Amino acid sequence: MKSIGKYEVVGTIGAGAMGTVYKGYDRRLARFVAIKALFPQYIDDAEKAARFLKEARALAQIPHPNIVQVHDLYEENGIPYIVMEYLDGRNLKQLRDDGVRFSLAQTLNILSQVAHGLDYAHQNSVIHRDVKPANLIITRSGAVKIVDFGIARLAESTIHTREGITVGTLAYMSPEQARGEPVDARADQYSLGVIAYELLQGDNPFQAENATGVLYRILTHNPPLLGSTLPGCPQVLSEAVARMLNKERGNRLVNLSDFAALCEEIRQQEGLTDGGLETLFDSITPAEDAESTRLAQPDDTTRRHAAGDTFTLDEETTGRVRAAGYGPQARAAWWQVLTRRPLYAALGLVMLVLVALTVYPGWAAIGSRLGLAPAAPRHVAPPGVYGGIEVGASGIRAVIARFSEDEAGLGDYQELDRRHITSSMITYSTDAVTESVRDIAELYRWVRDGHHLPGDRIVVAVSSGVVNAAELKGPWAVARLETLRREVLQTTGCSMQLITAEQEAELGALGILPPRAIYTALALDLGSGNTKGGYLEKSVGGDRFVPMDIPVGSKSLSLEIDRECGSVDHAPACIDRTIRLHILPILEEKIERKPGLLNRRQVYLSGGIVWALVTLTYPERRDPTVMFTAEDIRGFYNRIVKDPAAVVGPDLSKIQDEAVQQEALQEILNIRDIFHVKQLVAGGALMVLLADRLEFDRKQLYFIRYANQGWFKGYLTRYASRQHARAASR
Structure with a gap:
């Protein structure tokens, strides 16, 4: 059983952009915990490491029933860990995606609890800056917990987000945050206003076909009053949400404690008694979660499986999640199956070989000679079409271009398609070289396979800016540039040309x-x-x-x-x-x-x-x-x-x-x-x-x-x- 300090790791809850969250067990206090670990590749990234530790400091100074609590900050083998309370429940986004609909009383209960938690954070100079449904956990006891303070700002902190960098999730972002301006507590209020509108009306007020459209609507669109589109919505609630969504932050509510009080007052005045959130889980049977969220338990301890063991990370921002149950114990179970049934292991090995022969062109050629895999298809190149990959100081760009052809030779240039990947190659760090090789290979496949171009129709060249940067930094950077050339040749079969300033x-x-x-x-x-x-x-x-x-x-x-x-x-x-x-x-x-x-x-x-x-x-x-x-x-x-x-x-x-x-x-x-x-x-x-x-x-x-x-x-x-x-x- 893997351990982190005094905590046993019994499963994986999820993975986000900066780290992995494990489910742990504290034997001394006999309780489950959530353990958030920074990805090892970010340990040397000062900005990401500082942001990770800042979350622990932010949580430590705001103990509140509606904010996830931090128990410990621990470091092992150079990797920092934040130990937090384990939440048995689901986030608001998951519940809505599962078709759960909330009564007016339940909606007011949710909004009131979130407003109380945020107001307490604001009183202690902590701004969340990423308030959204995925960061609001509803527990089986009916409590609402605000999580993921990873991009929160401490008013007295000397670590700030770089100018020009926008943090937060777009659909719930305030106009000032979208413009990259400094934010205060009113940005969180705006985000909660979006959630309130969404829960009451049913749709996000700024939804659009793409991110640009969403941002455009955030900056320019004023959604209609809830009272005009939602029959039965109390007028005072409609006006309060409209103020929270005001483009000018000076016109928003003074604080969120007033909004929490308003939600509770409406529940009392309307005689709404069905606001309990624990009933939300009555329609969700434990069997629905058991297969996907079963976690390994310590061998000598008998404990109940939590039916709500699901990931609580920001899947809508990162797009990367891991199913609970993937971890050391899960791998051990797979190993037992393979060792007890060697036929399965042999069949699995054969399948892996066939996949390798199919995916990688070089192996495919060998496989075709042996009769194990078909030869890689020959591309029929469209007339006059060429592809190029430019490695520049600010990114790696792939271009597809067509040239008209006549007896005199090639004619006019017409760009057909392009792709761009932001790159840090100019820094010449080890990671930058590795990432650049990967990105060049990805763009090369896009040019070759996506546009049916053979190798002699594709060029790769490095701008003089990248070459000059290596020469200015010294021999070690020049050596890494040569490493880039060698690995690109090995990966793509294409020789990369270095362009001089002249x-x-x-x-x-x-x-x-x-x-x-x-x-x-x-x-x-x-x-x-x-x-x-x-x-x-x-x-x-x-x-x-x-x-x-x-x-x-x-x-x-x-x-x-x-x-x-x-x-x-x-x-x-x-x-x-x-x-x-x-x-x-x-x-x-x-x-x-x-x-x-x-x-x-x-x-x-x-x-x-x-x-x-x-x-x-x-x-x-x-x-x-x-x-x-x-x-x-x-x-x-x-x-x-x-x-x-x-x-x-x-x-x-x-x-x-x-x-x-x-x-x-x-x-x-x-x-x-x-x-x-x-x-x-x-x-x-x-x-x-x-x-x-x-x-x-x-x-x-x-x-x-x-x-x-x-x-x-x-x-x-x-x-x-x-x-x-x-x-x-x-």
Whole structure:
């Protein structure tokens, strides 16, 4: 029997985004407990470990009948554990999913208990920030318990959620939380208002087809009063819920104790006596749960199986749960079956071999020769279609593109499909390399199998920003980059190309410059890892490309500022010092050696930080090419420095076209997902430097959306042209 400290582990309750929850037994006090363990891979993640321990501290200071209680905080083999009371019951989401419907009296009872618990937490300066049905457990004794304080905020804590990162579950999130603004107790009140509306009306007031639609409705939609759509709903309750759902937090209720008192008063005035919650389990027989939730018991102890042993974690957020009963004892039972029936073991081994031969292409080829498995199907590639995987500083992107074909060769480029996975490869941690190999393999399968492309129609390339980052960090990072290349080759059979800054500058510039400005414009791609570009000029020997590159981008400059000043918020003085010491000399040397940088009439810019600037400044402009000014650059930088919440963007309600409004909202969400606010500040400072030194005030500035342009388009085009020429020669 596995033990954690003085607690016996008798089963697994569930698994969430940060850890596993076990069912344990305390022999000394003869009681069941819930033991929450942080996943081992997060032990070295300072942010996740701090958030995990913060939950224990938050629970420890708010003992209340309607809040799950913490018994102990324990550490074993470097893994922290939170020991909490074991709750015999089901969460509100599970009950509703099972078809349980609540009377008005029961609904008021639930809301009153939750309001009491949250109000007590608020009085003790704890804000939950993720109040939703899955985090409200109704026990068989009729009590309602608030659980999962993993993202709660302690008012006096020095550990804060990073600016620009939204926590909480979307459907129950307050408008201010969705915008990434600082939250207070009124955010929890809003979430409880959503739950109240849902319990009384039957549906979530902000439901939509997708997450973007939900967020849009949270920010703009006011649900109708319950009294107007629900016959028999007390008017005072309808008005109270409407106040809780007010978009302006200053117009909400003063506190939740008043709402709890209101719920109890309505029950008394209406003479509602059927509010007991313990009766909810009368229609749920123990047999319904027994098979899926049976847990192993200590050998020398006789105890009753809890009929409600189900997971209580956030399945709607993580999508990952484990059935109770999966654990050491369950594995032991399987082992006994296999050892007592060797025929079953032999058949199982044969099945595993056949599955392996079928799934992995290399084994499939061997299996086909032996007659054990069919050969991998030959892909018939659509004419002119190629796939590429770009490993960049901010993520890994797969693109499917079609080229028109004629006697002269390949023609126009048309993007057919794309996928993007956020990556931390630029950090060069061991986990980052492992995850990048996995992500590249996943995207390679998507390109190969999902679009029927053979290996000679697929390329994988690493941006110069990732390459430069390795060189700046030192030999150990260069070695890990080589490890990435080797493992990608082993996993996919595809050789990964490393792109230099000069190559990337030429490919990117030729890709984004329009024909009419090819000799008069400067092209600049402000990436996450570096800035590259250049211009074309005529010479005696023909056209000559003059490259211009700086070994920093928005994210790598942010890391440089951290090294210079410490990993705190980027102060303007610190940014100026870093740029003056490390970036300005490089740029001035480029300008002195390449005077053409100053005499270009137009500048065509691409890259993530420019996309962020244009989206947050002109959200209504959706054209592939957007004109902007040097003053827009300075205004963007000043807004982000003075108010990090400015990343939320302008008032989208001014956009008349709802489709454009939704598209702008999605892009703002993507910006917040891709960039930390410090990286936006660093990228803004870099753009201000370029605007001042390259005299952007005298030039026409154009943003070219990266979705349609960029160096990788040029790289894929060159590769496709060569493949087409080889095929033609054969």
